Amino acid sequence: MTGPVLDVSNLQVTFRARGRSVTALRDVSFTLHPGKTLALVGESGSGKSVSSLAIMGLLPKNGAVAGGEIRYRRPDGKVSDLTTLPEREMRKLRGSSIAMIFQEPMSLLNPLFTIGDQIGEMLLLHDPLDAQARRKRVLEMLELVEIPAAASRLDNYPHELSGGMRQRVMIALALVCNPTLLIADEPTTALDVTIQAQILDLMRRLQKEMGMSILFITHDMGVVAEVADDVAVMYAGAIVEQAAVDTLFARPSHPYTRGLLGSIPMPGRPEGERLVPIPGTVPPLHAMPPGCAFAPRCKRADHACEHPVTLSELGQGHRIACFHPVSQEVEHV
Amino acid sequence: MARYIFKRLIGMMIVIFIVLTIAFIIVRLAPGDPAALMLGPDASAEDAAALRQQLGLDRPIMVQYLSFVGNALQGNLGESLFFNQPVTQVLAGRAEPTIFLSLFSLLIALVIATPIGIYAAYRRGSFLDQAAITTAMLAASIPSFWTGLMLQRYLATDLGWFPVSGYGGPDTGFLERMRYLLLPSIVLGIVNSALILRFTRASMLDILGEDYIRTARSKGMGERRVVLRHALKNAAIPIITVVGLTFALLVSGAVVTERVFNIPGMGNLVVSAVLRRDYPVIQGALIVVASLYVLINLLTDLLYLVVDKRVKY
Numbered sequence: 001m002t003g004p005v006l007d008v009s010n011l012q013v014t015f016r017a018r019g020r021s022v023t024a025l026r027d028v029s030f031t032l033h034p035g036k037t038l039a040l041v042g043e044s045g046s047g048k049s050v051s052s053l054a055i056m057g058l059l060p061k062n063g064a065v066a067g068g069e070i071r072y073r074r075p076d077g078k079v080s081d082l083t084t085l086p087e088r089e090m091r092k093l094r095g096s097s098i099a100m101i102f103q104e105p106m107s108l109l110n111p112l113f114t115i116g117d118q119i120g121e122m123l124l125l126h127d128p129l130d131a132q133a134r135r136k137r138v139l140e141m142l143e144l145v146e147i148p149a150a151a152s153r154l155d156n157y158p159h160e161l162s163g164g165m166r167q168r169v170m171i172a173l174a175l176v177c178n179p180t181l182l183i184a185d186e187p188t189t190a191l192d193v194t195i196q197a198q199i200l201d202l203m204r205r206l207q208k209e210m211g212m213s214i215l216f217i218t219h220d221m222g223v224v225a226e227v228a229d230d231v232a233v234m235y236a237g238a239i240v241e242q243a244a245v246d247t248l249f250a251r252p253s254h255p256y257t258r259g260l261l262g263s264i265p266m267p268g269r270p271e272g273e274r275l276v277p278i279p280g281t282v283p284p285l286h287a288m289p290p291g292c293a294f295a296p297r298c299k300r301a302d303h304a305c306e307h308p309v310t311l312s313e314l315g316q317g318h319r320i321a322c323f324h325p326v327s328q329e330v331e332h333v
Numbered sequence: 334m335a336r337y338i339f340k341r342l343i344g345m346m347i348v349i350f351i352v353l354t355i356a357f358i359i360v361r362l363a364p365g366d367p368a369a370l371m372l373g374p375d376a377s378a379e380d381a382a383a384l385r386q387q388l389g390l391d392r393p394i395m396v397q398y399l400s401f402v403g404n405a406l407q408g409n410l411g412e413s414l415f416f417n418q419p420v421t422q423v424l425a426g427r428a429e430p431t432i433f434l435s436l437f438s439l440l441i442a443l444v445i446a447t448p449i450g451i452y453a454a455y456r457r458g459s460f461l462d463q464a465a466i467t468t469a470m471l472a473a474s475i476p477s478f479w480t481g482l483m484l485q486r487y488l489a490t491d492l493g494w495f496p497v498s499g500y501g502g503p504d505t506g507f508l509e510r511m512r513y514l515l516l517p518s519i520v521l522g523i524v525n526s527a528l529i530l531r532f533t534r535a536s537m538l539d540i541l542g543e544d545y546i547r548t549a550r551s552k553g554m555g556e557r558r559v560v561l562r563h564a565l566k567n568a569a570i571p572i573i574t575v576v577g578l579t580f581a582l583l584v585s586g587a588v589v590t591e592r593v594f595n596i597p598g599m600g601n602l603v604v605s606a607v608l609r610r611d612y613p614v615i616q617g618a619l620i621v622v623a624s625l626y627v628l629i630n631l632l633t634d635l636l637y638l639v640v641d642k643r644v645k646y
């Protein structure tokens with residue numbers, strides 16, 4: 001068995017904002033295995049998008065990787081640290097072997113170019129095909145993502161397509177060069193529930209057919225349950241727990257993970273049981289407590305939690321950063 | 334599309350009709366006898382009567398109006414009182430320098446403003462960005478006659494790189510005539526680049542923050558392609574608008590520069606016509622410039638259609 005496709009360890013990202021430097025990612029470590037889907041979950045502002053942009057090498061101009069490694073296994077088996085890869089090299093990987101889907105289907109595609117142009121451009125950049133072969137390949141992709149009357153859509157502009165169709169185009173665009181790693185940053189959040197289910201189905205099917213690994217960013221535990229093999233839970237710029245999806249749902253050990261699972265409706269939860277949102281809010285980036293960032297909101301916190309906490313192994317790839325993990329099983333799940 | 338153009342053409346005709354009406358009324362609104370006004374205080378009563386008859390001012394006002402509009406639509410804008418030539422001929426004789434001056438100025442303004450505007454937006458907040466904005470503000474706030482006089486003095490008189498003023502004589506060749514326009518074009522180009530630069534920068538800044546720019550980057554293309562292909566096309570519409578407006582303003586408003594460089598263009602003509610109370614020429618210039626405005630407006634709107642397929646009319 002080969003090693004992980006993506007192995008992020010102790011990643012730190014800082015932003016310069018109004019003369020101040022803030023740390024958006026303090027300590028992000030997770031592992032994505034070949035052909036698997038790792039869900040990255042966490043509340044808004046926890047650093048999920050920043051993590052994905054750091055992997056793509058597309059952090060905003062005022063941001064930079066300040067530490068850690070992003071080890072990526074290329075299709076040829078060679079492992080590179082993306083944080084130190086020169087931009088020229090990075091550009092070759094970007095789009096071809098590492099592709100990304102973003103959240104906002106309405107604004108993701110350039111309004112002034114046709115669908116065919118935009119998908120074809122990806123091939124133009126990475127794959128030397130003549131114009132006719134390119135068009136054929138684009139058409140195949142549109143058919144693959146189940147766009148009805150695909151041939152007639154090639155020359156459409158984005159505004160002529162619905163949100164769900166655009167997200168399909170985005171998927172076709174991301175997959176046209178057969179990437180081994182797909183980063184999907186909340187690809188279905190902006191879509192309504194039926195369309196969301198269709199897109200998730202499509203992604204699952206394509207993953208099976210094309211064998212890529214997916215880093216799936218979401219804050220929806222329902223989606224996690226549907227798509228993920230493994231889950232990494234993020235809080236205030238750090239991973240607090242990573243485990244296989246079954247383990248995580250059966251034995252969530254970090255109080256924050258428990259809170260997340262408790263604050264959303266779950267299938268199997270008895271009718272009438274109150275959903276308890278986690279009290280308090282995420283501390284602002286410039287005022288992080290020195291120890292565990294969740295401690296101020298945690299019922300189990302004590303003096304020990306004022307010290308820095310790092311991920312440690314509970315067994316079978318279940319890792320947790322907590323001095324007082326919860327140990328009992330969750331019922332009803 | 335054809336329907337849209339048809340609708341626009343009808344609109345254009347209405348606007349031109351209104352302009353004709355205004356031009357007609359203006360002359361009649363001046364207090365006193367228009368003929369006496371045109372001839373000045375020294376004219377005799379017989380002269381005034383003769384002119385009234387020549388201009389048809391002795392006929393009922395509705396008849397005057399209809400024949401004025403009818404003539405104008407046939408391209409007859411009357412006779413210049415000063416030149417004793419048809420107004421259309423007088424205007425046509427002055428159109429060449431003004432049109433080329435406007436075109437060159439616009440070209441120079443574009444060549445200066447768009448690359449700097451794009452670069453300033455891309456490197457927002459950098460030294461070059463700040464320098465560009467400051468210079469643009471300066472260029473826009475210095476009156477064009479001053480810039481004109483300075484450049485004329487140093488580049489033409491002292492260094493002899495350009496002709497000092499004028500537009501050559503009757504037998505000056507075309508290229509030679511254009512040479513006379515270079516320095517004034519630079520002056521107007523600099524002045525007008527300020528506005529275009531600011532519009533380009535603002536518009537690019539907007540676009541560079543869009544999600545589809547991030548998508549473009551995620552495809553693994555170089556920054557040049559991101560900026561020049563994916564961003565610039567989207568930023569083009571506001572830029573086209575301001576360029577169209579600038580051109581329209583140039584054609585009608587190069588008066589000061591034409592004066593400074595003594596170029597026999599439309600601006601100069603209108604100023605002299607006002608001083609000489611040559612009403613037919615003033616009327617004619619008003620009509621021509623207004624029509625040009627409307628036409629440029631239409632052309633800009635049609636350009637939107639070409640650039641952006643979402644624009645529906």
Ligand SMILES: Nc1ncnc2c1ncn2[C@@H]1O[C@H](COP(=O)(O)OP(=O)(O)OP(=O)(O)O)[C@@H](O)[C@H]1O
Nearest residue numbers: 015017024043044045046047048049050051060285
């Ligand atoms: N360009 C930037 N400059 C300064 N701070 C930034 C910048 N981009 C992101 N941040 C900060 O980094 C933190 C993480 O943001 P991020 O967008 O990764 O959150 P997220 O987990 O993706 O949230 P959401 O679920 O809302 O998408 C936030 O506190 C945000 O304010």
Ligand SMILES: [Mg+2]
Nearest residue numbers: 048049050185
């Ligand atoms: Mg996000």
